Amino acid sequence: MDTASRAPGAAPAGPLVWRPFMARAVVSAVFGLLTVFWREPSVPVLSVAGGLYLLIGGVVYLWTHRTLGRCSRFSALMTISGALLLVAGIASLVLPDTRSFALTGGVALGVAGIAEVIRGVSTREHPAGRDLILVGVVGLVTGAILPFVEHLGAQALLGVSGGGALLTAVALGIAALSYRHDSALSASSSSGTQGEPDPVN
Numbered sequence: 313m314d315t316a317s318r319a320p321g322a323a324p325a326g327p328l329v330w331r332p333f334m335a336r337a338v339v340s341a342v343f344g345l346l347t348v349f350w351r352e353p354s355v356p357v358l359s360v361a362g363g364l365y366l367l368i369g370g371v372v373y374l375w376t377h378r379t380l381g382r383c384s385r386f387s388a389l390m391t392i393s394g395a396l397l398l399v400a401g402i403a404s405l406v407l408p409d410t411r412s413f414a415l416t417g418g419v420a421l422g423v424a425g426i427a428e429v430i431r432g433v434s435t436r437e438h439p440a441g442r443d444l445i446l447v448g449v450v451g452l453v454t455g456a457i458l459p460f461v462e463h464l465g466a467q468a469l470l471g472v473s474g475g476g477a478l479l480t481a482v483a484l485g486i487a488a489l490s491y492r493h494d495s496a497l498s499a500s501s502s503s504g505t506q507g508e509p510d511p512v513n
Contacts, residue, residue, distance in 0.1 A: 329440050332376040334488035336447075339368050341481035347474025358466035359408035362473060366417055367401025370394050373424060377431070380440060386431050393427040396420040413469055414462035418455045421476070425451025443487045450479045 343365040350357065374394035377386070400420035404413045428448030432441045454476030461468040 328379050329376070330488040330491035332372055332379050333440075333443070333484045333491065336369070336372045336376060337481045337483075337485035337488055339365065339372055340477040340484070344474045344478035344481055347470040347477070350470070353466050353470050355410060355466050356408055358410065358413055358470055359404050362413045362417060362470065363401045363404030365401070365473070365477065366397050366404060366420060370397030370401060370420075373397055380431075380435075380438070385434070386427075389427050390431065393420075393424040396423050410462050410466055410469060414458045417469075417473065418458035420455070421451045421458070421473075422455030425449065425453070425455060439491070440487070443483060446483050447480050450476050450483070 343361065346361055347353075350361075353361075371394075374391070377390040377394070397420045400416040403416045425448045428444045428451065430448075432444030432446075432448055435441045435444075454473060457472050458469060461472055
């Protein structure tokens with residue numbers, strides 16, 4: 313999404329990053345739309361839908377940061393954050409109650425959000441840096457709110473988490489399409505340059 317601020321000479325992120333970004337956008341959009349159109353969801357719906365969202369979200373979260381490149385400063389932090397999402401998803405599926413989703417989901421989303429903000433701030437020269445900061449803030453705020461709406465029931469928990477998911481879907485979807493477009497232009501430019509005849513002296 314922040315392609316304009318790419319540092320001169322920086323390697324393009326599009327060829328690699330757009331795929332996990334788009335995967336996260338799709339997962340988030342599906343969950344977010346489900347929370348919008350499912351009226352009066354029950355606790356089992358919260359447990360299954362929320363658990364699957366956290367579980368699959370943890371997988372694509374780890375994929376995203378593996379694609380961005382391994383870095384000794386962040387590898388442990390991102391692995392722990394992704395693992396927390398996986399654990400929270402399993403906990404929600406195994407323990408079908410609002411408290412389990414509110415607490416484990418809130419902690420996992422909050423920690424994962426903080427981790428992405430830290431990595432985004434520390435790698436602002438990377439074209440995906442600001443995208444990470446944006447989705448990190450969304451995850452952090454979503455995770456922080458969840459425990460405080462637990463007493464309102466499944467609908468409130470799904471509303472908060474679904475709202476955060478939709479914001480994440482929009483941000484990462486736009487970013488993924490932008491990187492994909494840049495990747496296509498870069499590939500076209502490279503093939504055109506290689507195909508040009510040598511100038512005649």
